[in-house]
Amino acid sequence: MKLAHSIKPDWIAVDWGTSNLRAFAMTEDGSTLAEVSSDKGMSSLKPNDFEPTLRALLQDWETPSPCTVIACGMVGSRQGWLEAPYRATPCMAQTATPIRVQNCGDDLQVWLIPGIKQNDPADVMRGEETQIAGFLSLNSDWDGVICLPGTHSKWVHVSAGEIISFRTFMTGELFDVISKGTVLRHSLDHTDMDTSAFDAAASETLSRPEKFSGNLFSLRAADLLNGQTSAVARAKLSGALIGMELAASKPYWLGQRVAVIGTNNLSDLYQRALNQQSVTIERCDTAAVTRAGLCTAYAAI
Amino acid sequence: MKLAHSIKPDWIAVDWGTSNLRAFAMTEDGSTLAEVSSDKGMSSLKPNDFEPTLRALLQDWETPSPCTVIACGMVGSRQGWLEAPYRATPCMAQTATPIRVQNCGDDLQVWLIPGIKQNDPADVMRGEETQIAGFLSLNSDWDGVICLPGTHSKWVHVSAGEIISFRTFMTGELFDVISKGTVLRHSLDHTDMDTSAFDAAASETLSRPEKFSGNLFSLRAADLLNGQTSAVARAKLSGALIGMELAASKPYWLGQRVAVIGTNNLSDLYQRALNQQSVTIERCDTAAVTRAGLCTAYAAI
Numbered sequence: 068m069k070l071a072h073s074i075k076p077d078w079i080a081v082d083w084g085t086s087n088l089r090a091f092a093m094t095e096d097g098s099t100l101a102e103v104s105s106d107k108g109m110s111s112l113k114p115n116d117f118e119p120t121l122r123a124l125l126q127d128w129e130t131p132s133p134c135t136v137i138a139c140g141m142v143g144s145r146q147g148w149l150e151a152p153y154r155a156t157p158c159m160a161q162t163a164t165p166i167r168v169q170n171c172g173d174d175l176q177v178w179l180i181p182g183i184k185q186n187d188p189a190d191v192m193r194g195e196e197t198q199i200a201g202f203l204s205l206n207s208d209w210d211g212v213i214c215l216p217g218t219h220s221k222w223v224h225v226s227a228g229e230i231i232s233f234r235t236f237m238t239g240e241l242f243d244v245i246s247k248g249t250v251l252r253h254s255l256d257h258t259d260m261d262t263s264a265f266d267a268a269a270s271e272t273l274s275r276p277e278k279f280s281g282n283l284f285s286l287r288a289a290d291l292l293n294g295q296t297s298a299v300a301r302a303k304l305s306g307a308l309i310g311m312e313l314a315a316s317k318p319y320w321l322g323q324r325v326a327v328i329g330t331n332n333l334s335d336l337y338q339r340a341l342n343q344q345s346v347t348i349e350r351c352d353t354a355a356v357t358r359a360g361l362c363t364a365y366a367a368i
Numbered sequence: 369m370k371l372a373h374s375i376k377p378d379w380i381a382v383d384w385g386t387s388n389l390r391a392f393a394m395t396e397d398g399s400t401l402a403e404v405s406s407d408k409g410m411s412s413l414k415p416n417d418f419e420p421t422l423r424a425l426l427q428d429w430e431t432p433s434p435c436t437v438i439a440c441g442m443v444g445s446r447q448g449w450l451e452a453p454y455r456a457t458p459c460m461a462q463t464a465t466p467i468r469v470q471n472c473g474d475d476l477q478v479w480l481i482p483g484i485k486q487n488d489p490a491d492v493m494r495g496e497e498t499q500i501a502g503f504l505s506l507n508s509d510w511d512g513v514i515c516l517p518g519t520h521s522k523w524v525h526v527s528a529g530e531i532i533s534f535r536t537f538m539t540g541e542l543f544d545v546i547s548k549g550t551v552l553r554h555s556l557d558h559t560d561m562d563t564s565a566f567d568a569a570a571s572e573t574l575s576r577p578e579k580f581s582g583n584l585f586s587l588r589a590a591d592l593l594n595g596q597t598s599a600v601a602r603a604k605l606s607g608a609l610i611g612m613e614l615a616a617s618k619p620y621w622l623g624q625r626v627a628v629i630g631t632n633n634l635s636d637l638y639q640r641a642l643n644q645q646s647v648t649i650e651r652c653d654t655a656a657v658t659r660a661g662l663c664t665a666y667a668a669i
Contacts, residue, residue, distance in 0.1 A: 235585040237551075284535075
């Protein structure tokens with residue numbers, strides 16, 4: 068990395084989600100010179116806040132004038148900077164032509180990548196479409212199923228360069244509200260996780276999803292009665308939630324080639340749970356595929 | 369009801385839960401002269417707060433001296449006034465001998481009713497054991513399964529005057545954190561509920577519990593894409609959660625005589641969902657069975 072004041076990007080790639088904002092100083096050939104991030108996610112901003120927030124984030128770099136910015140994520144939602152309308156499945160896995168934000172100063176040319184919707188079952192994505200396009204640009208002619216675990220995990224069926232269908236599961240958000248907002252919080256106060264308890268819970272819930280609901284309160288009772296540790300309880304909750312997701316997404320992963328795009332910690336858990344079902348996975352780094360996807364969109368404008 | 373200053377109870381019955389406190393002015397023959405409630409539940413109190421809170425609540429009544437108080441609920445938990453140790457299943461459905469609180473003044477004789485624990489699967493109840501004892505005192509020789517829907521719904525197998533086993537489901541608490549703490553809150557902003565959407569969601573989730581996880585995010589997407597109303601979304605969330613509970617508790621209710629002890633609104637929903645499975649239910653009022661259970665404990669000291 069160079070010192071900030073000597074960073075001279077050709078253009079800027081931006082991943083602007085609900086809670087976070089990350090910008091990359093890019094060259095024409097797709098290299099990353101530097102990156103900078105902030106907690107100014109979409110949910111903390113009003114429409115008029117986006118431009119000054121972006122300008123402040125980029126102020127230490129010597130950006131060209133005009134400066135091209137390609138952004139993906141919730142920045143393009145109805146509550147974001149400007150709504151970039153959804154495409155509908157089935158659609159090309161390449162990102163659609165980005166939507167130009169019209170009201171910036173002449174020195175800033177901002178483009179937002181549209182999300183994807185599915186009419187039946189109703190579903191939406193914003194940001195993941197860019198990661199999928201990036202993954203496919205790095206893995207040409209790849210057919211199979213891509214899992215993007217997280218707050219709202221996605222399972223996406225990709226074939227012959229098209230997104231055929233996808234489903235979203237609120238696994239990460241459920242873990243968050245259950246572990247922080249219910250009586251279980253008293254039994255989940257450490258962040259350690261017992262992997263064998265995770266394996267057992269994921270496997271049981273996948274094969275017997277109806278047990279999910281009753282097994283939750285047992286996490287509290289086993290602490291009260293038997294002093295079950297937080298590491299075991301957290302692992303059982305995580306395993307039960309991921310097991311539920313895998314039970315529901317089984318039509319996606321069963322017998323398919325599966326790639327997981329996520330953080331190391333989450334990818335480890337999905338790998339453990341899927342390996343138990345004799346599914347091997349290809350792993351790849353979220354930031355790398357996000358940048359690759361933003362590069363494909365830059366090349367297309 | 370008489371004016372407060374002319375209320376002369378023989379003893380006091382108290383239902384003291386996590387969030388609320390309710391006291392009843394009782395006569396020797398089990399009649400209720402008056403009731404008073406407050407939001408000073410167990411979770412808002414430290415051990416030394418319980419006695420002054422109770423005295424303040426009773427101050428308008430002409431209580432005898434000494435005054436006998438019988439209390440059930442979380443007041444008897446480890447975080448409560450004094451721990452009234454659990455009995456273990458299987459056990460008599462009559463409430464156990466209450467535990468005397470020793471450190472009150474001479475004019476106050478407070479007794480706490482012990483909860484019930486189950487070692488495998490680990491489970492606990494505090495308060496519901498008193499409602500069950502009250503229900504059986506009003507329905508002698510009743511055998512079957514009692515459902516107590518709520519924040520932590522219970523299903524309890526009762527046979528020949530014994531509690532054989534029970535399971536707890538966090539249905540009400542899950543509805544609360546999912547509807548208030550996740551992205552679904554934007555799509556669940558009214559309290560109306562569409563009953564046919566409830567019926568369909570309960571039935572689908574009961575028969576296909578693995579669909580639970582994927583159907584949650586669809587509530588948000590159907591709002592974004594199709595303007596699905598909050599009344600439909602709330603009904604689907606409620607139906608999915610109650611359907612999950614019924615899928616897990618099927619070994620309890622299938623082919624059994626079922627009584628539901630709960631509020632009218634909740635009992636209506638459980639009745640709808642169970643009727644669809646050709647299960648008829650007997651309904652009874654929570655406050656009435658709670659008081660009846662406290663009366664049986666008073667008679668036993």
